[in-house]
Amino acid sequence: xxxxxxxxxxxxxxxxxxxxxxxxxxxxxxxxxxxxxxxxxxxxxxxxxxxxxxxxxxxxxxxxxxxxxxxxxxxxxxxxxxxxxxxxxxxxxxxxxxxxxxxxxxxxxxxxxxxxxxxxxxxxxxxxxxxxxxxxxxxxxxxxxxxxxxxxxxxxxxxxxxxxxxxxxxxxxxxxxxxxxxxxxxxxxxxxxxxxxxxxxxxxxxxxxxxxxxxxxxxxxxxxxxxxxxxxxxxxxxxxxxxxxxxxxxxxxxxxxxxxxxxxxxxxxxxxxxxxxxxxxxxxxxxxxxxxxxxxxxxxxxxxxxxxxxxxxxxxxxxxxxxxxxxxxxxxxxxxxxxxxxxxxxxxxxxxxxxxxxxxxxxxxxxxxxxxxxxxxxxxxxxxxxxxxxxxxxxxxxxxxxxxxxxxxxxxxxxxxxxxxxxxxxxxxxxxxxxxxxxxxxxxxxxxxxxxxxxxxxxxxxxxxxxxxxxxxxxxxxxxxxxxxxxxxxxxxxxxxxxxxxxxxx
Numbered sequence: 009x010x011x012x013x014x015x016x017x018x019x020x021x022x023x024x025x026x027x028x029x030x031x032x033x034x035x036x037x038x039x040x041x042x043x044x045x046x047x048x049x050x051x052x053x054x055x056x057x058x059x060x061x062x063x064x065x066x067x068x069x070x071x072x073x074x075x076x077x078x079x080x081x082x083x084x085x086x087x088x089x090x091x092x093x094x095x096x097x098x099x100x101x102x103x104x105x106x107x108x109x110x111x112x113x114x115x116x117x118x119x120x121x122x123x124x125x126x127x128x129x130x131x132x133x134x135x136x137x138x139x140x141x142x143x144x145x146x147x148x149x150x151x152x153x154x155x156x157x158x159x160x161x162x163x164x165x166x167x168x169x170x171x172x173x174x175x176x177x178x179x180x181x182x183x184x185x186x187x188x189x190x191x192x193x194x195x196x197x198x199x200x201x202x203x204x205x206x207x208x209x210x211x212x213x214x215x216x217x218x219x220x221x222x223x224x225x226x227x228x229x230x231x232x233x234x235x236x237x238x239x240x241x242x243x244x245x246x247x248x249x250x251x252x253x254x255x256x257x258x259x260x261x262x263x264x265x266x267x268x269x270x271x272x273x274x275x276x277x278x279x280x281x282x283x284x285x286x287x288x289x290x291x292x293x294x295x296x297x298x299x300x301x302x303x304x305x306x307x308x309x310x311x312x313x314x315x316x317x318x319x320x321x322x323x324x325x326x327x328x329x330x331x332x333x334x335x336x337x338x339x340x341x342x343x344x345x346x347x348x349x350x351x352x353x354x355x356x357x358x359x360x361x362x363x364x365x366x367x368x369x370x371x372x373x374x375x376x377x378x379x380x381x382x383x384x385x386x387x388x389x390x391x392x393x394x395x396x397x398x399x400x401x402x403x404x405x406x407x408x409x410x411x412x413x414x415x416x417x418x419x420x421x422x423x424x425x426x427x428x429x430x431x432x433x434x435x436x437x438x439x440x441x442x443x444x445x446x447x448x449x450x451x452x453x454x455x456x457x458x459x460x461x462x463x464x465x466x467x468x469x470x471x472x473x474x475x476x477x478x479x480x481x482x483x484x485x486x487x488x489x490x491x492x493x494x495x496x497x498x499x500x501x502x503x504x505x506x507x508x509x510x511x512x513x514x
Contacts, residue, residue, distance in 0.1 A: 012051075016058050022047070023054030025061045029069075036072055086139070090262075094204045095137070097261040098148050101197055107154045144208050152201050159194035162187065196271035200261040207262055226264035228253045228301060235304045242396050245297075252297035255279070265305050273298075273315040280321070288323035295321050331451040333460045335508035340446045348428060349439055351418060353457060357506065358407035359383060360461035360478040363439075363454050364432040365400070368393040370425045374406075374416070380494040381406045381416065385479065400479035405498035460506070468503040477501065 012018065017026045023046045029037050042065065046057045085091055138144040164183055167175040176183050232249050235241070241249070257263070259279045260272045276298070280291040299316035306314050333341075338357070345353055355366050365385050370393075373384045382403040387395050395401055406415060419427060428435070439454045458478065465474035477497070 013055065013058065015062060016054060017043075019043075021049045023049070023051065023058075025058050025065075027062065027065050033069055033072055033076070036076060082141075086141075090207055091144070093257065093262065094144065094148075094207050096258075097200060097204055098144075098151055101201065102147075102151050102154075105151065105154050105158060107151065141208050145205060148201050148205050148208070152198055155194050155197050155201075159191055162190050192269070192271055196269045196275075199267045199269065200263060200272070203261045203263045203267060226266060227262060228256065228265055228298075231265050231301055231305060234308075235301055238304065239300075240398075242394050244396065248293055249297045249301065252294040252301075255294060256298060265302065266311050268302070268315055270315050270319050273319040277319060277321050281323070291323055292321065331449070331456055331459075332463050333448075333452060333456050335506060337446075337448060337452065338460075338506055338508045341443055341448070344442055344446050345439075348430075349435070349442065351415070352428060352435055353439065353454070354410060354413060354415075355383070356454065356457035357461060358410050358504070359404045360458050360465065360474070361385065361404065362396065362400075362458065362479070363435055365395065365479075367428050367430070367432045367435050369427045371419055371422065371427065372425070374419050375403075377403060378494050380498050381411075382494065396479070402476060402479050403494060404477055405494055405501050407504065408502045461504070464504050464506060469500040473497060473500055 015025050015027055017024050025044045025046060026041060027044070028041045029039065034040050044061055044065075046054045046061065048054050048057065138147060164176045164178055164186060165174040166177040169175055178186060232246075232253060235249070236246060256272075256276050259275050260268075263272065277295065280286065280294060283291070286294075295316065299314060302311070302314040302316055305311045342350060342353065352363070352366050355361060355369075356363065361383070368391075369383065370391065373386070375382055375384050377384075382405050384403050385395065386401050387393055430438070436454060443452055443454070443456075462474060462478055465477065
C-alpha cells in the first residue's frame with residue numbers, strides 16, 4: 009500500500025489532516041499542531057478533501073498573522089514617543105483648563121516600573137494611561153469640548169449697575185479685543201488637539217499606525233526637507249532645525265505648518281524664555297530656525313504669513329564672552345603647544361578661521377590665486393568637508409607672519425593630503441585643555457583666537473573686508489555682489505599685528 013501524503017493521517021478508520029502550526033503562531037493557537045477530521049474512511053475521498061482543508065488552514069494562518077502584526081504594531085504605537093507626546097500635550101491642556109489631573113502613567117516594561125506607576129496613581133500624581141486609541145481619542149475630545157464650553161461662557165462681567173447693565177472687570181474699550189483674544193487662545197488649543205487626533209488615528213486620519221510610515225506632508229519635519237533641498241544648510245544647522253521642531257512640538261503638539269498661529273509662536277517663545285538651561289544665543293537660534301522654516305512655506309504660497317515674523321523675541325546677550333587674547337596670553341599659549349596644534353592655532357589667529365574649517369584643510373586648499381597665496385575654505389562632500397553657511401565659502405590670503413613661520417614648507421612636508429591628523433572635536437578638547445594649562449580663565453577657549461582676530465581687524469579695515477575674511481554674512485546686499493580683490497585683501501590683512509614676540513619656526 010503506497011504511503012499517505014505528508015499531512016494525511018489515519019486514526020482508527022477515519023482520515024485526518026495533521027498540520028503543524030508555524031512557530032510564530034503557536035502562542036496564538038496555544039498548541040503546536042492541528043488535527044482536523046475529514047469525516048471519511050475512504051482514502052481517495054480523504055485525499056480530495058484534504059486539499060481544501062489545507063488551503064483553508066493557510067488562509068487562517070495568514071489572517072492570524074496579520075492580526076498579530078496589527079496587535080504588535082498597535083502595542084508599539086501605544087508605547088511610542090509619538091503617543092506619549094499626544095498624552096503629554098492633552099494632559100497639559102487639561103491641567104490648564106482645570107479639567108484633568110497630573111500626567112498620564114507611562115507605558116511600563118518591568119515589574120519595578122509597574123510598582124512605581126501604581127504608587128503614582130494612588131497618590132494622584134498620575135492618571136490612568138489610555139489603553140487604546142479609542143480611549144485616547146475620547147480624552148482629546150473631552151478636552152476639546154471643555155475648551156468650547158469655557159470659550160462660550162467666558163465673561164468679563166463682574167456685576168451690574170443700577171440700570172441692570174453689565175459692569176466689566178476691565179475698561180469697556182478693552183472688552184471686545186480681550187474676548188477676541190480668548191477665542192484666539194481657544195482656537196489655538198483646538199488646533200493643537202486636532203493635530204493630536206490625527207497622530208492617534210494615523211497620518212491620513214484613518215490609516216493604522218506603522219513604525220515605518222512616512223512623515224505627514226503638512227508637518228514641520230516634511231517642510232524642513234524642502235528647506236534642506238533649497239538652502240543646502242550645513243549639517244549643524246540641520247541638527248539645530250530638528251532640535252527647534254522637537255522643542256516646538258513638545259510645547260504645541262505636532263501641528264501642520266498651516267495650522268500654526270501667533271498663539272503657538274507665543275507659547276514657544278514663552279517656553280524658550282523660561283528655560284534657564286539655555287543661553288539666549290541658543291534661544292535666538294532656535295527661534296530663528298522656525299522663522300526660516302516658515303518663510304519657505306510663505307515663499308511657496310503654502311501659507312499667507314509667518315507667525316515667527318509677526319511675534320518678536322527680544323533677548324539680551326547673556327553669553328559668557330569668549331574673551332579676547334592679550335599679547336601675554338598669546339605668548340604663553342604658543343609656548344606650550346605641540347607642533348600640529350601650534351599650526352592650528354597660528355592659522356586660527358592669522359586668518360580668523362573657525363576650528364572646524366582649519367581641521368579639514370588639505371594640501372589642495374593651499375593655492376596661488378591671481379599671484380596671491382591663499383587658504384581656500386570650501387565644502388567637499390566626498391572629502392568629508394563642510395562649511396557652516398554659504399558665506400563661509402571664501403579665499404583667505406596667507407598672512408605675512410604665516411609665511412615667516414614657514415607655513416608653505418610645513419604643508420609641503422606633510423605625509424598625507426590632510427594637513428591635520430585629528431578632527432574638530434579632538435582638536436577642541438586638546439587646545440582648550442592647553443589653554444587652561446597655560447593659566448587662562450574659562451572664558452578663553454580656541455574660539456577666542458577668532459574673536460581676537462576680529463577685534464584687531466576692525467582697526468585696520470572696513471567691516472565688509474573683515475566679514476569676508478571670517479566668513480560672516482555681508483552686512484548689506486551690495487556687498488554680496490562680485491568678488492574681493494585678493495591683492496587688496498592681502499594688503500589689509502598684512503597690516504594686522506598682535507603685538508607679541510615672533511616665534512622662530514619650530
